[in-house]
Amino acid sequence: MQEYRLLPLNFRELDNKQVVISNLTNNYMLLESKEVLNQVVDGYAPAALRHHLEEGSFIASERDFESKVKLTTAAYAQLLRKDLLGQRLIMIVPTLRCDHSCTYCQVSRANQNETGFDLPSTTIPQIIEFIKRVEKPPYKIEFQGGEPLLAENFIKEFYTQFEKAVGSQNFSIIIASSLSLLNDDFLDFAKNRKIGFSTSIDAGHYAHNKHRKLITKNSFELMRDSVNKISQVLGGGRVGSVTTITKEGKDYHNDLVDVHLNLGLQDLFVRPVSPFGFAANRATSVLSNKEFVDFLRSLILRLVDEYHSGSVIIEHFFFIHYKRLINAAQGGYVDLMSPAGYAKQSLIIDYTGNIFGSDEARMIFRRHGGNQLILGNVKQPSATLDTHFSHDLLSSSFNFDIPGCNECVYQTACGSDPIYHLQEQGEPIGNKSESAFCDLHKRVFDLVIELMDNPINNSVFEKWLEYE
Amino acid sequence: MSEVLRTDSFFNESLVGLFGPAQIVKSHEASAGKSFLPRVHVVPYGTTEIPKKAPVIESNTADRYTAHGDILLLDGKGNGRVILSQTANSNTVLVTEQCDNLCKFCSQPPKTRDDSILFAFAAQALIAFNSQDFVGITGGEPLLNRALFLQFLDTLKRADCHTPLHLLTNGRAFHDLSFVKEFKDALHNRDLICGIPLYGTNSAIHDDLVGEPGAWSETIDGLINAGNHGLPIEIRVIPTKRNVEQLSSIVKLALESISSISSISIMNLEQEGWAKRHWDELYIPPYQYVKMLEQTLKLQHRYKIPIRLFNYPLCHLPQHLRQYACKSISDWKAIYEEECLSCSLKSDCGGFFVSQKHKWTNPTMRII
Numbered sequence: 145m146q147e148y149r150l151l152p153l154n155f156r157e158l159d160n161k162q163v164v165i166s167n168l169t170n171n172y173m174l175l176e177s178k179e180v181l182n183q184v185v186d187g188y189a190p191a192a193l194r195h196h197l198e199e200g201s202f203i204a205s206e207r208d209f210e211s212k213v214k215l216t217t218a219a220y221a222q223l224l225r226k227d228l229l230g231q232r233l234i235m236i237v238p239t240l241r242c243d244h245s246c247t248y249c250q251v252s253r254a255n256q257n258e259t260g261f262d263l264p265s266t267t268i269p270q271i272i273e274f275i276k277r278v279e280k281p282p283y284k285i286e287f288q289g290g291e292p293l294l295a296e297n298f299i300k301e302f303y304t305q306f307e308k309a310v311g312s313q314n315f316s317i318i319i320a321s322s323l324s325l326l327n328d329d330f331l332d333f334a335k336n337r338k339i340g341f342s343t344s345i346d347a348g349h350y351a352h353n354k355h356r357k358l359i360t361k362n363s364f365e366l367m368r369d370s371v372n373k374i375s376q377v378l379g380g381g382r383v384g385s386v387t388t389i390t391k392e393g394k395d396y397h398n399d400l401v402d403v404h405l406n407l408g409l410q411d412l413f414v415r416p417v418s419p420f421g422f423a424a425n426r427a428t429s430v431l432s433n434k435e436f437v438d439f440l441r442s443l444i445l446r447l448v449d450e451y452h453s454g455s456v457i458i459e460h461f462f463f464i465h466y467k468r469l470i471n472a473a474q475g476g477y478v479d480l481m482s483p484a485g486y487a488k489q490s491l492i493i494d495y496t497g498n499i500f501g502s503d504e505a506r507m508i509f510r511r512h513g514g515n516q517l518i519l520g521n522v523k524q525p526s527a528t529l530d531t532h533f534s535h536d537l538l539s540s541s542f543n544f545d546i547p548g549c550n551e552c553v554y555q556t557a558c559g560s561d562p563i564y565h566l567q568e569q570g571e572p573i574g575n576k577s578e579s580a581f582c583d584l585h586k587r588v589f590d591l592v593i594e595l596m597d598n599p600i601n602n603s604v605f606e607k608w609l610e611y612e
Numbered sequence: 613m614s615e616v617l618r619t620d621s622f623f624n625e626s627l628v629g630l631f632g633p634a635q636i637v638k639s640h641e642a643s644a645g646k647s648f649l650p651r652v653h654v655v656p657y658g659t660t661e662i663p664k665k666a667p668v669i670e671s672n673t674a675d676r677y678t679a680h681g682d683i684l685l686l687d688g689k690g691n692g693r694v695i696l697s698q699t700a701n702s703n704t705v706l707v708t709e710q711c712d713n714l715c716k717f718c719s720q721p722p723k724t725r726d727d728s729i730l731f732a733f734a735a736q737a738l739i740a741f742n743s744q745d746f747v748g749i750t751g752g753e754p755l756l757n758r759a760l761f762l763q764f765l766d767t768l769k770r771a772d773c774h775t776p777l778h779l780l781t782n783g784r785a786f787h788d789l790s791f792v793k794e795f796k797d798a799l800h801n802r803d804l805i806c807g808i809p810l811y812g813t814n815s816a817i818h819d820d821l822v823g824e825p826g827a828w829s830e831t832i833d834g835l836i837n838a839g840n841h842g843l844p845i846e847i848r849v850i851p852t853k854r855n856v857e858q859l860s861s862i863v864k865l866a867l868e869s870i871s872s873i874s875s876i877s878i879m880n881l882e883q884e885g886w887a888k889r890h891w892d893e894l895y896i897p898p899y900q901y902v903k904m905l906e907q908t909l910k911l912q913h914r915y916k917i918p919i920r921l922f923n924y925p926l927c928h929l930p931q932h933l934r935q936y937a938c939k940s941i942s943d944w945k946a947i948y949e950e951e952c953l954s955c956s957l958k959s960d961c962g963g964f965f966v967s968q969k970h971k972w973t974n975p976t977m978r979i980i
Contacts, residue, residue, distance in 0.1 A: 169868055199813045199861035208815050211829040218836045219869040471868050473916035609913040 145194055148187065148203040151212060155181055156553035156586075164593055169219035170471050170556040171200035174597060223471075223556055227481040228488070232279050235286045235492040235503060236271065236302070238263045238295035244322055244363060247355045247429060248388055248417045252510050253290055261290070263495045265301050270522045271493060272302075272309050278491070278529060281314035286342070288492065288503065293325040300333055318342050320386075322356065323370035324363060331377045341374060343367055345385040345403060345412070347439075348396030355390055355429065371407045380408060387414040389439055390429040397443040401450065404457055410611070413460040414440065416584065433580065437587040444595060451604045458608050465588045466596070466605050468557040474612050478502065480559035480585065482549075484541035487519065487534040497523040501534050504563045512567075537562040540572040548576030554589045619677045620694040622684075626667030627652065631688040632729075633695070633737040638680040647681075649740045652692065654678050683737045696741040701939070703741075704748030705734040707764070711753040713782050714823035717850060717894055719884035722752055731757075731764050739771040746805070748778045755785035758794075765798040776803035778846075783808035784827060786834030796841050805874060806838055809848040813861050817854055839871035850879045852894040856901045860908040867915045878908065880923035898928045905929075909936055926961045938962070 155165045163175045165184075173196060175181050183189055189197055197203045201219075204212040240261040242253040254261040275283060285306070287299055299319065306315060316338040323343045333339075346352035349364050356363040374382050387393075387400060404412055416436045417429060431439070440462055447457050467475035478485030487501030499520045500506040509517045516533040541560040543549035549560060564581045565574030576582045595601045635647040636654050653668040656675040669692075683696035696703045707730050711722035738747060755761055768775070783806065786792050810831060812818035818828035839845055847866045851859050863876055881887055881895050898905070905921070912919040921929070921937045929937060939962040952958055 171868075195857075199858065199865070201865075205814065205816070208829070211815070211832045214836060215832060215865065215869045218839075218871075221840075222868065222871060225871070470914060472914045606910055606913065612913075612916075 145198060145203070145205055147206070148189070148194070148198070149206060149209045150185060150187075150203055151201055151209075151216060153202055154551055154553040154555060158590060158593070164553050165202065166553045166556065167201060168216050168223075168556060169201045170223055170469075171202070172469060172553075172593065173197070173200055173202065174593065220556070224482075226473075226476065227483065227485075227559070230476050230489060231282070231284055232488070233284050233286055233478065233490045234275055234279060235288045235490065236263070237288050237290060237492065237494040237506075238292055238298040238302075240290040240495050241294050242289055242291040243294070243324055243358065244291065245357045247357065248390065256294065261495055262295060263298065263493075263497065265298050267497055267522055268298075268302050268305050270497075270527070272306055274493075274499075274520075274522045274527050275306075276310065277526070281310060283310065283315040284318075285315060286318040286320060288320050290495070291322060291325060292319050293321050293323075293330065296327075296330050300330075303333075303337060303339070312338070316340065318384075322363060322367060323374075324358065324366040326370040326373070331373065334374075334378055334382075339382075341383045343371065343383060343385055345387055345400070345409075347387055347389055347393035347400040347414075349399070349403075351390055351393035351396065354392055355388070368403075368407065371409070375408055381410075383407075383409055384411045385409055385413065387412055389414055389416055389431055389436055391431060391435075392429065394431055394435055394439050397439055397446055400443065401446050401457060405450075405455060410456055411458055411460060414443065415461060433584045433587055436584070437591055440588065441591055441595070444591075444601075448601050448604045451607065456608070456611060458611060462588065462592070463605070463608060465557070465585070466592050467609075469554075469589060469592050469596075472609060475557075477559075479561055482541065482543040482555075482559045483538045484560055484562055486537060486541070486561070486563055487529070487531065488538065491519070491529075493522055497521045499527070499529065501537075502563055504561075504567070508563065508567050537566075537572050546573055546576070548579075548582065552576075552586070554586060557589060558585055619673065620697070622669055622671065622674050622692050623690050624667060624669045624692065625690055626669075627686055627692050628690040629688060630667065630686045632686060632733050633740065634684045634686055634692070635740050636678050636680060636682040636684060636694075638675075638678075647740050649683070649736060650686075652684055652686075681741065683741050685733065685737070696737055696743070696747065702746070702748065703743065704750050705737055706750055706752070707731050707734045707754045707761075708752035708756060710756050711751060711782075712756055712784060712824065713753065713827055715886070716821055716823060716890045717852065717881055717885075717887035719882045719887060720752075721885045727752075728757065728760055731760050735764055735767045735771075738768060738775050739773045741775070742773055743775045746776045746778045746803070748780060750780045753782055753784075754779060755781050758785055758791055762794055762798045765795075765800075765802070769798075769800050769802070774802065776805075778805045778807060780807045782822070782827065782831060783834035783838065784830040786838045787830040789837055792837045792841050792843075796843065805844045805846055807846045807848055807877070808835060808838070809850065810835070810862055810866055811849065811852075812855050813858055813865050817858065821852065821854055835866070835870045839873065842872050844872055844874040845870060846875045846877055847873055848877045848879055850881055851896065851901060851904075852881060853896045854894065856896055856904060859901070859904045860911065863908050863911055863919065867911060867917060873917055875917060876912075876919040878905070878919065878921050880921070880928075882923060898924060899930075902930055902933070905933055909933065923962065926957050927955070 151167060153165050153167045155163055157163050157178060161177055163178055163181045164172060165175060165181065166172045184197065189203065201212050201216050240254045241256050241258060243256050245253065292299060303317065318340045320342045323341065344356060345367060346355060352364040353361055371383055416431055443459055444462050447459055450457055464475060464477045464480065468480065478489045481489065490502050492500045492503050492506050494500065494506050498518045499522065500509065500517055501519060505517045508514065519529045519534060520527045541562045543555055543558060543560040546560060549555050561581055562572030565579065566572050568574060568579065630650055634650040634652045637651045638654060654674050655668060655670050657670055657672045659670065678694060679698040682694055682698060684692040685695045686692045695705055709723040709727050811821045812828065815828035819825050835845065849859060849862050867873060883891060909919050924937045926934050926937055939960065
């Protein structure tokens with residue numbers, strides 16, 4: 145191609161002076177420098193790059209220009225469709241009571257023996273009716289807390305009634321639990337039922353017990369024993385983990401991997417301390433985004449090594465960013481969508497029966513109030529969703545036309561979180577140059593680009609896709 | 613006198629004068645079914661109770677390779693060919709030999725004469741055969757005469773024939789949005805997959821291979837429109853010397869832009885028709901693009917859409933790619949060379965095209 149026309153592109157200079165370019169088809173290319181970018185833009189793209197640029201819909205011959213514009217539009221429509229479709233995760237908080245008092249707790253827990261913090265089991269039929277009304281099978285249900293295992297009778301009763309109402313093939317249940325209270329009776333119940341567990345494992349034994357506080361100071365040991373018991377009694381593949389990275393844990397990526405290897409867990413998910421809700425007050429252990437991403441880099445490189453020595457462990461926070469960057473089919477993640485996942489990809493029913501559009505929305509409500517965040521209450525007869533306010537929030541979460549997002553190189557891979565910005569800046573869009581959300585995700589995408597550029601890493605990430 | 617020309621083709625004097633589709637009747641099942649088509653009895657050699665009503669094909673081979681209810685297409689001169697067979701692994705009917713592309717590797721080069729009668733034959737055959745399995749509709753370009761195709765769908769519907777169809781089209785007709793809508797309406801919920809070839813990420817390569825300037829942009833429009841209307845699409849790519857460097861990019865472009873793609877097929881070049889004439893210019897042996905195949909096949913894990921290899925003899929593929937190969941060559945087109953007889957994978961292998969017999973195969977890679 146001698147002469148070409150340029151299609152619209154966004155760009156970003158990385159720390160090492162390389163330049164990432166992207167377009168609405170969600171194709172990415174790494175250029176060596178700003179000078180190369182200028183050559184591309186000025187019509188003098190290096191000959192060796194022209195094929196790649198053309199195949200990525202960055203440039204087109206005059207004759208193909210119109211078709212490439214149509215293809216770009218079609219590709220972008222596909223991206224939007226992916227974020228618009230999909231199932232909601234429906235979370236239920238059967239109790240706010242908890243045996244732990246974690247330093248970074250997001251929710252404001254209640255003590256184990258308090259009353260008035262439980263969802264009465266008489267609401268179960270109403271909850272089931274509500275779920276059937278607003279969502280289609282197969283239903284994905286997650287029990288949150290508090291500590292859901294303090295309400296194990298509620299969970300059992302819900303399971304039994306739900307199975308009767310929708311059929312055993314049409315749902316799966318995850319229990320987000322510290323697992324400190326898991327007993328044999330409940331394990332027995334989980335046998336032959338579609339119940340999985342999501343538990344917290346922090347980086348470093350010390351950091352885990354320091355932040356995940358029990359009077360007995362043995363949260364880690366209790367979790368470890370329970371995970372082993374689950375594997376023995378229920379078999380593998382029933383437990384996933386969530387890791388909160390604090391200052392005390394930031395040097396313990398190897399420890400974290402070893403723990404997962406020892407427990408036989410394939411999937412982990414790391415996250416920085418949530419800036420939401422009550423965790424926001426206790427900033428002492430909070431890492432900077434840079435420290436967090438440095439941790440993530442070390443962790444991923446260790447997991448690449450593990451893959452080469454025969455162990456598959458996948459870290460999903462990084463992997464979601466990778467999948468969104470390469471257009472993968474299963475890149476849906478409620479916190480990173482455009483339009484946002486709030487209310488359309490998630491709903492949470494808290495212990496009062498109130499319905500919120502996301503876990504974060506319930507945290508903000510607990511801390512700041514804001515009745516508009518309540519989308520309904522399952523105790524109301526034929527409760528539906530009051531989506532008036534959510535609609536406004538969601539229309540502020542379409543990053544195609546949000547200032548700061550519209551020209552970002554990661555726009556098509558990234559998402560927007562109106563609830564986050566409501567909390568951080570008092571309005572749903574926010575100034576992206578001051579947004580910690582924006583800063584964090586840009587850094588993670590930069591990390592993806594950096595690590596993908598090495599074929600050894602990239603081939604492992606490609607292999608991880610086969611485990612989905 | 614009966615003569616077996618190929619396992620699916622027969623000559624029989626009693627067929628002289630019969631023209632168009634006919635339905636096979638096996639004597640022992642003669643009572644079953646009432647066909648509106650002319651009936652042709654097929655019996656093993658030496659049968660004593662030959663049905664009185666001619667025509668009859670008396671042949672062991674014909675008997676072995678046909679089943680009661682199969683459809684023959686007769687040429688009026690006594691030749692009959694089985695076009696719809698219950699024992700074949702796939703069935704295809706030809707609806708036209710006219711085409712608006714002139715692909716360099718076309719296996720059935722197009723003709724210009726009016727052959728619209730083929731649509732009538734195809735409709736009769738499909739209605740009589742009444743298959744619940746997919747039947748291929750091929751050309752030529754089946755959508756060249758759009759009105760006729762819509763009528764064809766309408767005829768099937770009125771005859772209560774629900775056979776699912778696999779339509780092999782260049783997709784250009786779908787660049788017209790109003791036709792896509794008419795097409796969709798005419799389907800009336802019939803299962804139909806469009807097999808649409810895409811040979812390049814740009815017009816320069818695609819148009820050159822299909823011999824028609826402007827074809828690529830119409831096919832792209834067609835793919836977008838068909839996909840947006842929810843027509844399931846199978847994308848077909850034939851790697852040649854001209855486009856093999858683009859193979860993974862073609863597949864990626866399709867998967868990232870086109871809605872409702874149900875599968876991707878990578879098709880090995882068939883040495884048939886015009887491909888023979890352009891063989892040296894186009895054919896590239898698979899071992900020369902193994903890396904590209906790997907890169908392309910990996911995309912199925914990213915997009916969660918199956919990508920399969922068609923018409924690749926297993927011995928032409930490295931072991932780790934054989935799992936993606938389908939046994940795809942039509943029964944009568946498949947041959948196995950003498951060396952193949954001792955191959956442990958023969959039962960899983962599609963073999964070689966019969967047209968490739970005595971021509972270029974690849975003896976060095978035989979026998980596994």
